[in-house]
Amino acid sequence: MTTPTTPPTPSAPQQQPAPAPQAAPAGFYTSPIPVRRATLGDAIASEWTKIRSVRSTMWTLGVMIVLLLGIGLLAAVAVDSAGSDLGSTPVLSLGFFGVLLGSICVITLGVMTIASEYGTGMIRTTLTACPSRARVLSAKAIVFFLLTFVITTLMTALVGVLQTALIDSAAPSGDDWLRATVGVGLYTAALGLLSLAVGALIRHSAGAITIMIGVVLLPLVLAMFMFTDSLNDLRMALFEYSIPNQLSAFYSTSVADSGPSGWDPLWIMLGVSAVALLGAYTALDRRDV
Amino acid sequence: MAWAPTTDVSRWGWSMIEAIGLTKRYGAKTAVHNLSFQVRPGAVTGFLGPNGSGKSTTMRMILGLDQPTSGHVTIGGHPFRSLPNAPRQVGALLDAKAVHGGRSARNHLLSLAQLAGIPAARVDEVLGVVGLQDVARKRSKGFSLGMGQRLGIAAALLGDPQVLLFDEPVNGLDPEGILWVRNLMKMLASEGRTVFVSSHLMSEMALTADHLIVIGRGQLLSDMSVKDFISANSADFARVRVADGPAERREKLTASLTEAGGQVMSEPGGALRVTGLPLPRISDVAHEADVRLWELSPHQASLEEAYMRMTQGVVDYRSTADQKAGLQPPAAPHGYAQPGYEVPRQPETPQQNWYAPPPPGQNPYAAAPDRPAPAAPDLTKRETSEDPR
Numbered sequence: 001m002t003t004p005t006t007p008p009t010p011s012a013p014q015q016q017p018a019p020a021p022q023a024a025p026a027g028f029y030t031s032p033i034p035v036r037r038a039t040l041g042d043a044i045a046s047e048w049t050k051i052r053s054v055r056s057t058m059w060t061l062g063v064m065i066v067l068l069l070g071i072g073l074l075a076a077v078a079v080d081s082a083g084s085d086l087g088s089t090p091v092l093s094l095g096f097f098g099v100l101l102g103s104i105c106v107i108t109l110g111v112m113t114i115a116s117e118y119g120t121g122m123i124r125t126t127l128t129a130c131p132s133r134a135r136v137l138s139a140k141a142i143v144f145f146l147l148t149f150v151i152t153t154l155m156t157a158l159v160g161v162l163q164t165a166l167i168d169s170a171a172p173s174g175d176d177w178l179r180a181t182v183g184v185g186l187y188t189a190a191l192g193l194l195s196l197a198v199g200a201l202i203r204h205s206a207g208a209i210t211i212m213i214g215v216v217l218l219p220l221v222l223a224m225f226m227f228t229d230s231l232n233d234l235r236m237a238l239f240e241y242s243i244p245n246q247l248s249a250f251y252s253t254s255v256a257d258s259g260p261s262g263w264d265p266l267w268i269m270l271g272v273s274a275v276a277l278l279g280a281y282t283a284l285d286r287r288d289v
Numbered sequence: 290m291a292w293a294p295t296t297d298v299s300r301w302g303w304s305m306i307e308a309i310g311l312t313k314r315y316g317a318k319t320a321v322h323n324l325s326f327q328v329r330p331g332a333v334t335g336f337l338g339p340n341g342s343g344k345s346t347t348m349r350m351i352l353g354l355d356q357p358t359s360g361h362v363t364i365g366g367h368p369f370r371s372l373p374n375a376p377r378q379v380g381a382l383l384d385a386k387a388v389h390g391g392r393s394a395r396n397h398l399l400s401l402a403q404l405a406g407i408p409a410a411r412v413d414e415v416l417g418v419v420g421l422q423d424v425a426r427k428r429s430k431g432f433s434l435g436m437g438q439r440l441g442i443a444a445a446l447l448g449d450p451q452v453l454l455f456d457e458p459v460n461g462l463d464p465e466g467i468l469w470v471r472n473l474m475k476m477l478a479s480e481g482r483t484v485f486v487s488s489h490l491m492s493e494m495a496l497t498a499d500h501l502i503v504i505g506r507g508q509l510l511s512d513m514s515v516k517d518f519i520s521a522n523s524a525d526f527a528r529v530r531v532a533d534g535p536a537e538r539r540e541k542l543t544a545s546l547t548e549a550g551g552q553v554m555s556e557p558g559g560a561l562r563v564t565g566l567p568l569p570r571i572s573d574v575a576h577e578a579d580v581r582l583w584e585l586s587p588h589q590a591s592l593e594e595a596y597m598r599m600t601q602g603v604v605d606y607r608s609t610a611d612q613k614a615g616l617q618p619p620a621a622p623h624g625y626a627q628p629g630y631e632v633p634r635q636p637e638t639p640q641q642n643w644y645a646p647p648p649p650g651q652n653p654y655a656a657a658p659d660r661p662a663p664a665a666p667d668l669t670k671r672e673t674s675e676d677p678r
Contacts, residue, residue: 031449043403046400120388120390125388127352128354129448131353131372288349289354
């Protein structure tokens, strides 16, 4: 009853016993549908279908747009109606609070992009249809990055235009505009990439989102409670490199004078995301699905 | 072609599944142990085993989702992950619920088609094949298990592949759906494809498969055609019922039959199950022993029974009687236990080893000693009436 390697002689069941080697190929099925090798472009199209065809994407992005627009406008209207003078504070920095809250949505969407596949078991179907882990992960990263970048940039630009129209103050320079729109967009999308990588590593939506919110908030909170002088340096570092402070650097309103400024935060975030994505790829490649 | 296939491609083409020494351990638990088999095109190969015997793990290893601890498995000579065009060569249904519930059936299939570089028109084709065209735009969250299976089968057929793997495809399907799946498998195989179907239902496989691979506790128990499996396992036996009377007569007949070279086992209910002797010979022996018979009838053990016997030693999850101990109120002093009301004490309690014995030296597991027969009483009721094809 145990004939492991040598197959039993095809006494009965093989309908096509392939009697002679030259006759064999005729019996095999060949699909009439032309065979074309799938590419990264196909995977990107697939991920675009996936991301647009679930309601959670629409909800998350909808809430993000509301937060960006709503809080940005609210801040502008509040400043305007109070008639207060912003002084040296740049007008565009009023968009900061909206972006900070909106980044929570980006984190959620980034995590969900991959962790929901693990949650539902869809990842097995996906990796059966495309065994290349690198291609699947790259396609997810590209689609998600572009989507969040475009939306964030458009919204921050819109909010910036409305704010400068509402509030009477010094006109921001071209570089200010660029950093407050494209810079913030790129930074937020990179933060989303980090979330996607964490989602791929943790494979659990709630866990990964919690970790990412911790990454955003914890350094600031920790720094607040470091009263001892001996911890001063650490406290400053936590302040300077906390994600909210990095974000505010795009508006030139850092709480600290030192620390990242200009475009520095973007390079930092892109670097961190790249490392995390590399880790996610390695894990996806080695781990059982 | 740049790669060097390891199997005899000229004979079996690009579509044979071949596992060699496949082993998978999860920590201390060995899910699959040293499994070697081949699945050939042009036939439906059934993959049978009790729950937890390693069927799904093996399927996942074939698809490169789980890495084997040792050994390897190839499709057409390649590991799945290095197949030149995997989704067009291999289609699989692993888990009917492995879809994002918020996505419509059509979008689910569309994303898979795009990922594999398959024209979008194919999506509507397969939706028609599995009969889901009317609910194509509904979110799959609301699908029943049977509809989920159909969606999974649609996903497997998407690439029109030469190799198809189905893990428990008939779970949750209605009778009409089961018939449809059965015919679909046969049709796919008759087109020259390799069809590998797992199941824990022998009865289903007996109707669908041409070839059977049986595993238990992750080890190969049997690898043969259904026809061979039947002739090797479902031994004919005779049922002999001795006329009522002193029990010595039965014992006398048992002794005489054993002497004549037969194997005799007591069946629940007082009948004897005799193998190894033709019916006329049993009659002669009974006549010589001067024992009157009330029944002498030919029977054939069913495939289901052969499968149960084969796997009885390797069942992982065995149920015990539901005792409800400690939950019962103390028995009333003059309660229901009157003589006339005595609960029948399960007259058909399965006995140790009362199945027809396997052909000598064939199945090491059948002789698993000191294990209670796993069969529930209902099996004992219908085992002989079932037609083993």
